[in-house]
Amino acid sequence: MTTTLETKTGASLLERRLASAIDRISPAGESERLAGLRRAAAARYDSLGVPTTRHEEWRFTNLKPIADTDFAAPSPAKPMDPATIEPYAYSGCTQLVFRNGRLDPELSKVEELPEGVVVESLASARRTRPELLDAYLGNHASFEQHPFVALNTALWQDGPLLLIPRGVIVEKPINLIFLGEPEERPVAFFPRLLIVAEESSQATVLEQYATVGEGAYLTSPVTEVLLHDNAVVDHYKLQRESIEAYHLATFQLWQSRDANFTSHSISWGGAIVRNDVNAVLDGEGGEATLNGLYMVEGTQLVDNHMRVEHAKPHCDSHELFKGILEGRARAVFNGRIYVHEGAQKTDAKQTNRNLLLSDKAVCNSNPQLEIFADDVRCTHGSTVGQLDETAIFYLRSRGIGEVAAKSLLTYAFAADIVTRIRMPAVRAELEEFLFRRLPRGEVVRQAV
Amino acid sequence: MSLLDIKNLHAEAEENEILKGVDLTLEPGQVHAIMGPNGSGKSTLARILAGDESYEITDGQVLYKGEDLLDLAPEDRAREGLFLAFQYPVEIPGVSNVYFLKAALNAIRKHRGLEEMDAVDFLSYVREKMKLVKMDEALLNRPVNEGFSGGEKKRNEIFHMSVLDPMLAVLDETDSGLDIDALKIVADGVNSLRDGKRAFLVITHYQRLLNYIVPDFVHVMVDGRIVRSGGKELALELEEKGYNWLEEASAPGQPVSV
Numbered sequence: 001m002t003t004t005l006e007t008k009t010g011a012s013l014l015e016r017r018l019a020s021a022i023d024r025i026s027p028a029g030e031s032e033r034l035a036g037l038r039r040a041a042a043a044r045y046d047s048l049g050v051p052t053t054r055h056e057e058w059r060f061t062n063l064k065p066i067a068d069t070d071f072a073a074p075s076p077a078k079p080m081d082p083a084t085i086e087p088y089a090y091s092g093c094t095q096l097v098f099r100n101g102r103l104d105p106e107l108s109k110v111e112e113l114p115e116g117v118v119v120e121s122l123a124s125a126r127r128t129r130p131e132l133l134d135a136y137l138g139n140h141a142s143f144e145q146h147p148f149v150a151l152n153t154a155l156w157q158d159g160p161l162l163l164i165p166r167g168v169i170v171e172k173p174i175n176l177i178f179l180g181e182p183e184e185r186p187v188a189f190f191p192r193l194l195i196v197a198e199e200s201s202q203a204t205v206l207e208q209y210a211t212v213g214e215g216a217y218l219t220s221p222v223t224e225v226l227l228h229d230n231a232v233v234d235h236y237k238l239q240r241e242s243i244e245a246y247h248l249a250t251f252q253l254w255q256s257r258d259a260n261f262t263s264h265s266i267s268w269g270g271a272i273v274r275n276d277v278n279a280v281l282d283g284e285g286g287e288a289t290l291n292g293l294y295m296v297e298g299t300q301l302v303d304n305h306m307r308v309e310h311a312k313p314h315c316d317s318h319e320l321f322k323g324i325l326e327g328r329a330r331a332v333f334n335g336r337i338y339v340h341e342g343a344q345k346t347d348a349k350q351t352n353r354n355l356l357l358s359d360k361a362v363c364n365s366n367p368q369l370e371i372f373a374d375d376v377r378c379t380h381g382s383t384v385g386q387l388d389e390t391a392i393f394y395l396r397s398r399g400i401g402e403v404a405a406k407s408l409l410t411y412a413f414a415a416d417i418v419t420r421i422r423m424p425a426v427r428a429e430l431e432e433f434l435f436r437r438l439p440r441g442e443v444v445r446q447a448v
Numbered sequence: 449m450s451l452l453d454i455k456n457l458h459a460e461a462e463e464n465e466i467l468k469g470v471d472l473t474l475e476p477g478q479v480h481a482i483m484g485p486n487g488s489g490k491s492t493l494a495r496i497l498a499g500d501e502s503y504e505i506t507d508g509q510v511l512y513k514g515e516d517l518l519d520l521a522p523e524d525r526a527r528e529g530l531f532l533a534f535q536y537p538v539e540i541p542g543v544s545n546v547y548f549l550k551a552a553l554n555a556i557r558k559h560r561g562l563e564e565m566d567a568v569d570f571l572s573y574v575r576e577k578m579k580l581v582k583m584d585e586a587l588l589n590r591p592v593n594e595g596f597s598g599g600e601k602k603r604n605e606i607f608h609m610s611v612l613d614p615m616l617a618v619l620d621e622t623d624s625g626l627d628i629d630a631l632k633i634v635a636d637g638v639n640s641l642r643d644g645k646r647a648f649l650v651i652t653h654y655q656r657l658l659n660y661i662v663p664d665f666v667h668v669m670v671d672g673r674i675v676r677s678g679g680k681e682l683a684l685e686l687e688e689k690g691y692n693w694l695e696e697a698s699a700p701g702q703p704v705s706v
C-alpha cells in the first residue's frame with residue numbers, strides 16, 4: 001500500500017495540515033482505536049508543529065534545516081541486492097529489514113524461535129493481531145508534548161512487533177535493520193516499534209539505522225518497549241546513518257516489577273540526531289541501565305534527551321553517556337530524573353562525560369533532578385574535557401607516536417562503554433568503527 | 449662519548465625557575481643516583497629528559513649519545529633508547545597492558561630497523577621479562593595500570609622498562625611508598641638489567657633504595673642545582689645528617705664546592 005499524504009495533498013509531510021487529511025491517508029482496515037489515535041495525533045501535531053529553539057526542550061537543537069525541507073513520503077521500494085545489507089546483518093540473528101520504513105520480506109529472515117514468540121511487521125499485525133495493537137500501541141509514548149511522536153503516531157506505516165511470551169527465553173538476538181534510501185526529493189518515514197516482554201521472559205534486541213545511497217531524508221521512529229514482571233531485555237541501538245540524514249527518535253520504556261532493562265545507544269551518523277529516551281520504572285525492584293556513546297565530527301549534532309521516572313520504590317536506574325566531539329560538532333545531553341512521591345529507596349545514577357577533541361566543538365550537558373521522595377539516592381555528574389596531557393606524555397614516553405597516543409586515549413575513553421556491550425556483533429562493530437575513525441587506528445587495533 | 453651529558457640546564461614552568469644550572473654526565477654502564485629534598489627539581493629533571501613539554505628550557509644543553517636530546521619528540525627519545533619510569537604511572541582504561549607494550553615495542557623496533565615481533569614471539573619474550581619483576585599474569589591482561597595497587601604500578605613500570613630494553617633508564621622515585629618486598633623486586637629488576645652498557649639515573653628521596661641498587665655515583669640536588677656529588681657513601685652521609693647542611697650551603701651567594 002502506498003497511500004501517502006504527499007500523493008493525496010501535494011504538501012510537505014511536515015506541513016501542519018494533517019488533521020483534515022488523516023482519514024484519507026491512514027491505512028484502511030485498522031481498528032477504531034488506532035484510527036482514533038491517528039486522528040488525535042494529527043490534530044496534536046497541527047497545533048505543535050516543528051519546534052524552534054525558543055522551546056525549552058529544543059533550546060540547543062535547531063531543527064530549522066528539517067523544518068525548511070520539503071519532505072515527501074517514500075516511493076515503493078524496488079528489489080534490493082541482498083549483499084547491500086550484509087554490513088548490517090549478523091549471523092545467528094533473526095532479522096527484519098525495513099526500507100524507508102517498510103518491511104522487505106525478501107531481506108528478512110526469522111531464525112528458529114521458541115513457540116509463541118511473535119516477530120512480525122506491524123503492517124500485517126494490524127490485520128492479524130488487532131487486539132495486541134489495541135492493547136499496547138501508543139499507550140506509553142505520549143504525543144501531547146512531542147510533535148514527532150505525534151507525527152509518528154499519525155503517519156506510521158510499518159515497523160516490527162515483537163512479543164516474547166511469559167517465561168520464554170529468546171537466545172538469538174533480534175536484529176532490526178532500518179535502511180534509509182534517499183530519493184530525489186527528500187523523504188520522511190516514521191517507523192513504529194512495539195516490543196512486549198511478558199512476565200519472566202528474556203530477549204536481546206538490536207535497532208540499527210543505516211543509509212544506502214546519498215541525500216537528505218528524515219527517519220523518525222518511535223519505539224515502545226514494555227517489560228512485564230521479572231522480564232529481562234538487553235537492547236542496543238546503532239545509529240550509523242549517512243551524515244546527511246536526520247534522525248529524530250523517541251524511545252519509550254515502561255517496566256513493571258523486578259524487570260531488568262539494559263540499553264546501549266551508539267550514535268555516529270546523521271546530520272541532526274535526537275534521541276528522546278523516556279523510561280518509567282513502574283514496579284518495585286526494577287532496574288534500568290541506559291548507556292550511550294556518541295562520536296560526532298564536522299557539523300553533526302547529536303542530542304540525547306533522557307527522562308527517567310521512578311514511579312515505585314526500590315528501583316535502580318543507571319545512565320552513563322559518553323561523547324567524543326571533533327570539528328564543529330555539537331552534543332546535547334539533557335538528563336532528567338523524576339522521583340515520584342513514595343518512590344523510596346530509589347537509587348538513580350546519571351553520568352555524562354564528553355571529550356572535546358577540537359576547540360570548536362560544543363557540548364551542552366544539563367542534568368535535572370526532580371525528587372518528591374525523601375529516602376532516595378540520586379547522583380549526577382557531567383564533565384566536558386580534553387585529553388589528559390600527562391597521559392599523552394606517558395604513552396609517548398613509551399615510544400608511541402603523538403597521534404597514536406591521542407587515538408589510544410580516545411579509544412580508552414570510549415572503552416568504558418565498549419566493554420559493557422554484551423552482544424558480540426555490536427561490540428565488534430563499534431570497535432571496528434573506532435579503529436577506522438581514529439587516526440593511526442592500526443596502532444589502537446594492536447594495543448587493545 | 450658519554451651516554452648522557454647535561455650542561456648548565458635551566459628550566460622553568462609557569463615562569464618559576466626550577467632547574468638553575470644542572471650539570472651531569474653519565475657514561476655507559478653507570479648507575480647514578482640523584483637525591484634531594486622535595487621540590488629540589490629532581491622529578492623535573494627526569495621529566496625534561498623524557499620530553500615533558502610543560503617545562504620551558506631557558507638555557508643549557510642535553511646531549512644523548514652525542515646528539516641534542518631536547519630536539520627530539522618524547523616518542524623519538526623512547527625509540528632511541530631512553531626510558532622514564534614515572535613517579536605516578538598513568539591509568540589507561542580499555543588499553544590492555546600487554547597489547548600496549550607490544551605496540552610500543554614494535555614502534556621502537558621499527559624505528560631501529562628491526563622486524564616487528566609477532567604475537568607468539570612477543571608473548572614468550574614478555575613471559576621471560578615478567579619473571580624479572582615477579583609480575584602476576586593477571587596484570588598482563590588488565591588495562592594499563594587500571595586498578596593496580598601503588599606497588600603494582602611501580603612494578604609495572606620496571607616491567608615496561610625490561611620489555612622496552614632501554615639504553616638509559618631514568619627512575620623517578622620508583623621506590624616511594626613501596627614496602628620492603630616490593631622494593632626488593634624493583635631493585636632486582638634494575639640489577640638484572642645492569643650489564644656494563646646500560647646506564648641508570650635513579651631519582652630517590654630515600655637512601656634505603658640505594659642499599660639494594662648500589663650506585664656508582666650519588667648526587668645531591670637542592671634548589672635546582674646539583675650541590676654535591678660523591679660515591680655511594682654520600683648517600684649514607686645524607687641518611688645521617690639530612691639535607692639541611694647542604695641546603696644552607698646552596699643558599700644564594702654562598703660558594704658551592706662539588
